[in-house]
Structure formats: structure tokens, C-alpha cells
Amino acid sequence: MSTSVLQVLFCAMIGLGSTGWIYRKARRGLLNFRYTVGWLLLSAFGVMAGIMIPVITPIANLLAITPAALLAIGGIILLVVICVQLSISISGLHERQRRLTEELAHLRQTVDTIDRDQTR
Amino acid sequence: MTRQPLTKQNVLIVVPALNEAASIGEVLSSLNEHGHPTVVVSDGSVDATADIARASGVAVLELAINLGVGGALRAGFQYACRHHYEAIIQVDADGQHPVSHINKLIAAANDLNADMVVGSRFADGSSTMSVSSIRRVTMRVLAWSASRATHSTITDSTSGFRLIRQPLLGRFSRLFASNYLGDTYEALIAAGRAGFVVREISAPIRERSVGESSSSTAQSFLQTIKVFTVALLQLHTRI
Numbered sequence: 001m002s003t004s005v006l007q008v009l010f011c012a013m014i015g016l017g018s019t020g021w022i023y024r025k026a027r028r029g030l031l032n033f034r035y036t037v038g039w040l041l042l043s044a045f046g047v048m049a050g051i052m053i054p055v056i057t058p059i060a061n062l063l064a065i066t067p068a069a070l071l072a073i074g075g076i077i078l079l080v081v082i083c084v085q086l087s088i089s090i091s092g093l094h095e096r097q098r099r100l101t102e103e104l105a106h107l108r109q110t111v112d113t114i115d116r117d118q119t120r
Numbered sequence: 121m122t123r124q125p126l127t128k129q130n131v132l133i134v135v136p137a138l139n140e141a142a143s144i145g146e147v148l149s150s151l152n153e154h155g156h157p158t159v160v161v162s163d164g165s166v167d168a169t170a171d172i173a174r175a176s177g178v179a180v181l182e183l184a185i186n187l188g189v190g191g192a193l194r195a196g197f198q199y200a201c202r203h204h205y206e207a208i209i210q211v212d213a214d215g216q217h218p219v220s221h222i223n224k225l226i227a228a229a230n231d232l233n234a235d236m237v238v239g240s241r242f243a244d245g246s247s248t249m250s251v252s253s254i255r256r257v258t259m260r261v262l263a264w265s266a267s268r269a270t271h272s273t274i275t276d277s278t279s280g281f282r283l284i285r286q287p288l289l290g291r292f293s294r295l296f297a298s299n300y301l302g303d304t305y306e307a308l309i310a311a312g313r314a315g316f317v318v319r320e321i322s323a324p325i326r327e328r329s330v331g332e333s334s335s336s337t338a339q340s341f342l343q344t345i346k347v348f349t350v351a352l353l354q355l356h357t358r359i
């Protein structure tokens with residue numbers, strides 16, 4: 001079996017494995033629809049990556065790197081973009097959590113004041 | 121700009137507190153004696169802090185989860201804005217800030233027409249506070265940086281004893297950093313760079329009556345580098 005066929009099979013196996021893993025997490029309700037779709041698309045990219053090797057070979061030759069290295073670089077860039085996007089989401093969630101906590105405290109204080117006024 | 125003069129009645133004392141049951145009662149009775157309207161923000165305390173505060177008759181905001189000093193203060197600022205206070209004074213719950221200095225801050229804000237007045241532990245050079253050499257150096261660097269941002273002499277950029285007046289108070293009630301030193305140093309940088317008038321007066325502190333400071337020197341040093349980088353790269357909260 002040639003090296004390129006092995007690479008295709010290896011990428012496809014990893015892609016399929018991660019697809020199954022993401023699907024199970026989604027079924028158990030651990031991932032919401034938005035993230036499930038995102039990660040499934042990324043897994044599909046993994047499956048397709050092996051098949052894409054003959055297509056990207058000319059680009060890899062132009063950059064003087066191997067097609068596998070080009071795929072790896074593409075994958076890393078994609079993951080970094082996803083991580084940044086998730087960090088932005090988490091920062092937004094922190095701010096929302098903070099606002100909710102503040103509002104809850106204000107409401108409780110208002111209720112306390114009403115309670116105190118009524119018991120007088 | 122002519123502003124409403126600050127008095128004891130239109131200045132709210134904001135006391136952020138995390139598990140300060142041992143000391144908060146004494147602080148609040150002292151504030152009550154002097155007739156200062158006060159709100160205690162219990163920052164996710166698991167002890168009797170909130171109950172003691174309620175029993176002393178002051179308003180209490182009880183945060184369901186710990187948001188950090190900056191988070192607690194922002195809730196206090198919102199309370200002040202919703203109840204139409206003209207300014208707030210931040211006072212620690214550990215009894216380090218002498219209540220007698222509160223009137224000094226109010227008088228300074230009126231006389232200097234300042235948006236923020238910081239009570240400095242070091243301004244008069246008589247501080248007896250013991251700090252490690254690393255901490256002293258970082259505090260000096262931060263003070264230098266804060267002085268540049270505010271165009272005013274700041275000797276104690278990490279002091280938690282300060283007065284904040286409208287309209288700056290309103291801005292901070294919407295945007296206020298909750299990270300380490302976000303409520304002190306970063307707030308100074310944000311106010312200074314937004315063009316607000318920041319001034320400093322001398323206000324020596326007392327030793328903590330109960331408990332000890334929550335951060336180690338190493339932790340403080342690393343966090344200080346982080347917050348200094350934030351200021352250097354202008355990544356601070358925009359108000």
C-alpha cells in the first residue's frame with residue numbers, strides 16, 4: 001500500500017472516529033445544535049482531508065512542504081480560529097452571568113426592603 | 121461645570137465584603153454612628169456577613185456567586201445610580217479604612233472638583249505598612265503609570281479607599297473590570313484616559329483587625345504584570 005493511500009485512510013479514520021464521538025456527545029445532550037454542527041463539519045473536513053491530498057499537492061509543492069504538512073497547518077489554523085471564537089463566546093457568557101448575578105442581588109434587596117416595610 | 125456639592129447624605133458608602141463576618145459589624149456600626157448611608161455587597165460570602173449587615177440596618181446586595189471585588193463594586197455602583205446618589209465611597213470591610221477619613225474624601229472632591237479622589241496610604245510618607253521589596257517596586261511602577269494616565273500625582277494606585285462621583289460613577293456602573301487590580305489600578309487608568317479628573321489625598325490605613333490579605337506576593341506579582349500589560353497595550357476597560 002502506497003504512503004498516499006495510507007495517509008488518506010488515516011485521515012478518514014480520524015475524521016470518522018471524531019464524527020462518531022461528537023454524535024454521541026450530541027445525543028447525550030452535552031453539546032447544543034450549534035456546536036454539534038460546527039464540530040461535525042470539522043470532522044467532515046478530516047474525512048475529506050485525505051481525499052484532498054492529490055488536489056492540494058501542487059500547492060504544497062509550491063510552498064516546498066509535503067501535502068500532509070499543509071493539511072496539518074490548515075487544521076491548526078482552523079482549530080485556533082475555533083478556539084478564539086469559543087473564547088469570545090465564553091467572555092460574553094461571563095458578562096451575562098455577571099449581569100444576572102447583579103440583577104438577582106438588586107431584586108433580592110428590593111424584596112428585603114418591601115418585606116421589612118410590611119413587617120413594621 | 122457646576123456640580124451638586126457632595127454631602128454626607130448624597131454620598132453612598134459601598135462596602136464589598138467576602139466572608140468578613142468577624143470584622144464587618146464593627147465597620148458598619150462606625151459608619152452608622154457617623155450617619156453615612158451604606159450598602160454592603162456580599163460577594164458570594166458563605167459566612168454570616170450578609171446577615172450581620174442586614175441586622176445593622178444597612179442595605180445589602182447579596183451576590184449569588186463570587187464575582188470578585190470589581191464585580192461587587194459594580195453592583196454597588198448600580199445601586200447608587202438607581203437610588204440617585206451623587207457619589208460613592210469605597211470602604212473595605214476589614215476595618216482598615218478609618219471612617220473619620222470619609223469626610224476628608226468628600227471635602228477634597230468638592231474643593232478640587234474631582235471625579236475620583238483616591239485615599240493614599242503613602243502620600244504623606246508616614247506609612248507604617250509592611251510590604252515586600254517586590255511588591256514595593258511593582259506598586260511604584262503602577263503608581264508611575266497611573267500618574268501618567270491621570271496627569272496627576274498618584275502614589276498609591278492600588279488603594280481601595282476612594283470616592284467616585286457622577287458622571288464617572290454612571291460609566292463605571294456599566295463598565296467596570298472585575299479582574300485583579302481592575303477595581304483599583306485599571307479603574308484609575310480608564311478614568312484618566314477618558315479625561316476624568318483624578319486626585320489623591322493622604323489617608324493612612326489601620327492594620328487589619330481580623331484575618332489577613334487574600335493574595336500571596338508571587339500571585340500579586342504575576343497578576344500585577346498582567347494588569348500592567350493590559351494598561352501598556354491599552355486593553356483596559358473603555359468607559
